[in-house]
Amino acid sequence: MPNASKVTFSDLRSFNARCLMSCGMPQSDAEKAAQLIAQADVMGQDGHGVFRLPMYIKRIRSGGMNMTPNFKVLSDRPATALIDGDNGLGHLVMQHATELAMEKARTTGVAWVGARHSNHAGPASLYAMMPARENMIGLYLAVGSANHMPPWGGTDMLLSTNPISVALPSQDFPHIVLDMATTVAAYGKVKTAAQRGEQMPEGWMIDRNGNPLTDPARSSEGFLLPIGGAKGYGLSLIFGILAGVLNGAAFGKDVVDFNADAASVTNTGHVIMALDIAAFADPAEFRRNIDDVWRQMKSSGHLPGVDEIRLPGERLDRTTRERSEYGIPIPAQLREKLSNLAEELGVEPLT
Amino acid sequence: MPNASKVTFSDLRSFNARCLMSCGMPQSDAEKAAQLIAQADVMGQDGHGVFRLPMYIKRIRSGGMNMTPNFKVLSDRPATALIDGDNGLGHLVMQHATELAMEKARTTGVAWVGARHSNHAGPASLYAMMPARENMIGLYLAVGSANHMPPWGGTDMLLSTNPISVALPSQDFPHIVLDMATTVAAYGKVKTAAQRGEQMPEGWMIDRNGNPLTDPARSSEGFLLPIGGAKGYGLSLIFGILAGVLNGAAFGKDVVDFNADAASVTNTGHVIMALDIAAFADPAEFRRNIDDVWRQMKSSGHLPGVDEIRLPGERLDRTTRERSEYGIPIPAQLREKLSNLAEELGVEPLT
Numbered sequence: 001m002p003n004a005s006k007v008t009f010s011d012l013r014s015f016n017a018r019c020l021m022s023c024g025m026p027q028s029d030a031e032k033a034a035q036l037i038a039q040a041d042v043m044g045q046d047g048h049g050v051f052r053l054p055m056y057i058k059r060i061r062s063g064g065m066n067m068t069p070n071f072k073v074l075s076d077r078p079a080t081a082l083i084d085g086d087n088g089l090g091h092l093v094m095q096h097a098t099e100l101a102m103e104k105a106r107t108t109g110v111a112w113v114g115a116r117h118s119n120h121a122g123p124a125s126l127y128a129m130m131p132a133r134e135n136m137i138g139l140y141l142a143v144g145s146a147n148h149m150p151p152w153g154g155t156d157m158l159l160s161t162n163p164i165s166v167a168l169p170s171q172d173f174p175h176i177v178l179d180m181a182t183t184v185a186a187y188g189k190v191k192t193a194a195q196r197g198e199q200m201p202e203g204w205m206i207d208r209n210g211n212p213l214t215d216p217a218r219s220s221e222g223f224l225l226p227i228g229g230a231k232g233y234g235l236s237l238i239f240g241i242l243a244g245v246l247n248g249a250a251f252g253k254d255v256v257d258f259n260a261d262a263a264s265v266t267n268t269g270h271v272i273m274a275l276d277i278a279a280f281a282d283p284a285e286f287r288r289n290i291d292d293v294w295r296q297m298k299s300s301g302h303l304p305g306v307d308e309i310r311l312p313g314e315r316l317d318r319t320t321r322e323r324s325e326y327g328i329p330i331p332a333q334l335r336e337k338l339s340n341l342a343e344e345l346g347v348e349p350l351t
Numbered sequence: 352m353p354n355a356s357k358v359t360f361s362d363l364r365s366f367n368a369r370c371l372m373s374c375g376m377p378q379s380d381a382e383k384a385a386q387l388i389a390q391a392d393v394m395g396q397d398g399h400g401v402f403r404l405p406m407y408i409k410r411i412r413s414g415g416m417n418m419t420p421n422f423k424v425l426s427d428r429p430a431t432a433l434i435d436g437d438n439g440l441g442h443l444v445m446q447h448a449t450e451l452a453m454e455k456a457r458t459t460g461v462a463w464v465g466a467r468h469s470n471h472a473g474p475a476s477l478y479a480m481m482p483a484r485e486n487m488i489g490l491y492l493a494v495g496s497a498n499h500m501p502p503w504g505g506t507d508m509l510l511s512t513n514p515i516s517v518a519l520p521s522q523d524f525p526h527i528v529l530d531m532a533t534t535v536a537a538y539g540k541v542k543t544a545a546q547r548g549e550q551m552p553e554g555w556m557i558d559r560n561g562n563p564l565t566d567p568a569r570s571s572e573g574f575l576l577p578i579g580g581a582k583g584y585g586l587s588l589i590f591g592i593l594a595g596v597l598n599g600a601a602f603g604k605d606v607v608d609f610n611a612d613a614a615s616v617t618n619t620g621h622v623i624m625a626l627d628i629a630a631f632a633d634p635a636e637f638r639r640n641i642d643d644v645w646r647q648m649k650s651s652g653h654l655p656g657v658d659e660i661r662l663p664g665e666r667l668d669r670t671t672r673e674r675s676e677y678g679i680p681i682p683a684q685l686r687e688k689l690s691n692l693a694e695e696l697g698v699e700p701l702t
Contacts, residue, residue, distance in 0.1 A: 075630055155652035156650075241519055241644065246488070275463060
């Protein structure tokens with residue numbers, strides 16, 4: 001990556017923590033959140049790591065987020081819980097929810113924990129991967145933090161890119177980790193194309209007349225397209241209901257555009273499910289079977305021009321290993337933003 | 352539908368039961384299966400109802416299915432179970448699994464029941480809708496009964512159309528019911544196009560060189576495409592692992608093509624999840640909130656040329672009401688097949 005100097009995970013984590021503590025987040029919470037935000041960068045989820053920190057800080061300083069949330073369990077069953085995040089940072093709410101789901105699933109076999117009154121929590125795979133480290137399967141759903149898509153055939157933006165992530169542990173190969181928006185392109189890709197002055201391929205967006213929209217500078221005149229047409233619309237709708245409506249969190253017209261409005265409570269909803277592999281199979285044997293899935297897929301013949309079959313989670317794993325060893329690239333533009341942020345907050349800059 | 356005479360639900364159910372009983376299925380099982388097969392037709396899932404009966408009968412008569420299965424619970428936790436279907440008809444295995452999941456979820460809040468050694472079970476929505484009738488949310492996944500898709504970029508058909516269905520209860524509007532293959536087109540649509548001598552649109556299939564394949568008569572030379580490219584491949588892979596690998600059921604190269612081979616044990620895998628709404632919200636309020644989702648989506652502006660915004664489950668509901676009142680259309684070609692089947696089995700034909 002040109003113009004991108006590198007930082008270590010540990011330096012990035014410390015910087016995140018300094019910034020959050022300077023805004024009044026208690027040290028233990030700031031360290032937890034800082035770890036998860038830096039983890040997103042190590043994983044290669046560049047649009048969901050420290051890139052978002054200035055936005056989180058802006059929201060905190062606008063009074064749009066609670067620095068000392070008191071998580072409440074609103075409803076509790078042996079295998080389910082509904083958590084009120086008390087408008088805390090999503091990372092803290094969802095780490096808590098995921099730990100609870102894993103604890104329950106160890107006994108019951110599966111657990112489903114929903115959250116309301118949360119906020120943006122970074123990449124979906126961050127939470128789906130937590131159970132996968134302990135011989136469980138993780139599944140995470142969320143209502144996206146801004147609506148970018150109408151129902152199929154419509155023009156009112158009532159839906160978000162509502163993502164799904166599922167993580168499955170393997171033995172010798174990387175974990176299989178699916179982490180995808182239900183739209184063809186995530187909105188971050190549109191923003192990146194705009195920054196770079198590049199055109200978008202047809203199929204990412206259409207305008208209000210249904211024509212392809214390929215100029216990212218005109219993105220406000222159109223909307224994202226779902227994968228598979230009506231099917232992706234259906235997935236976005238269902239995931240949004242499970243993560244939003246069921247939890248009493250925002251959905252549809254109630255979703256606050258967190259880019260445009262840093263002060264209103266977002267009432268973001270998420271769900272984590274943990275499924276204990278031991279309730280179905282010997283975990284070691286299951287992990288070996290996932291290795292066999294890798295081998296089967298990898299050994300498929302290739303279409304002309306394709307040099308390798310990839311599995312979901314493969315790039316994430318490679319990036320994680322590379323960045324853990326050689327550091328995390330921070331593009332010049334982002335570094336400047338983070339320097340300004342440090343100055344604004346009066347904390348030591350990222351070195 | 353031209354050349355399609357109609358039958359009542361009750362006549363169709365009786366016919367299904369007669370055929371199954373004539374092959375040695377005990378009466379109570381035959382009646383359950385007959386009901387579910389006819390239900391698929393009432394719902395408008397024409398490719399998954401009585402259309403499949405000749406194939407089931409062929410498998411039964413080839414010794415490829417067990418008429419007196421003894422379902423075993425291989426593993427049991429408060430919120431999970433793994434069932435061995437003993438090579439019984441999938442409808443019976445999955446009705447049993449769904450009832451067990453609902454019973455568990457009433458206490459634990461959520462339950463996840465997997466099955467191995469099952470067979471084709473008809474449409475996914477049949478099972479997802481069972482919890483929805485009792486203030487629960489249903490989610491069903493399955494490994495499809497033949498591989499039609501390679502991993503993304505590949506040429507070896509290692510994956511199926513692995514479907515997902517999710518059903519959410521509403522109050523005054525129809526239940527929201529998503530029921531979709533992870534491929535752009537289900538394989539049944541290719542067969543239908545071939546029967547009608549029609550071309551397929553680009554995007555359904557490609558050939559082994561990666562070029563669009565639009566002639567359904569050449570379908571054996573290519574494969575189905577996943578929705579959203581690599582994303583749909585990821586969904587098919589994940590759903591297949593959850594329904595297949597985790598349950599010790601067939602996946603990848605072990606999947607038996609049930610169209611081509613009527614004698615080998617398929618070891619089909621499925622999963623049903625039941626989520627008790629009362630563990631998260633007042634069910635009546637949740638159902639009213641789903642009504643509000645309907646109203647929001649329906650009131651969106653339309654793209655030019657679109658006359659109405661639809662929600663998943665809308666056509667299913669309308670078809671169910673129409674066919675319950677006016678009967679189920681049976682195309683002439685299918686009626687002839689069913690007449691031949693009746694004669695072969697020595698049972699009274701469908702009237």
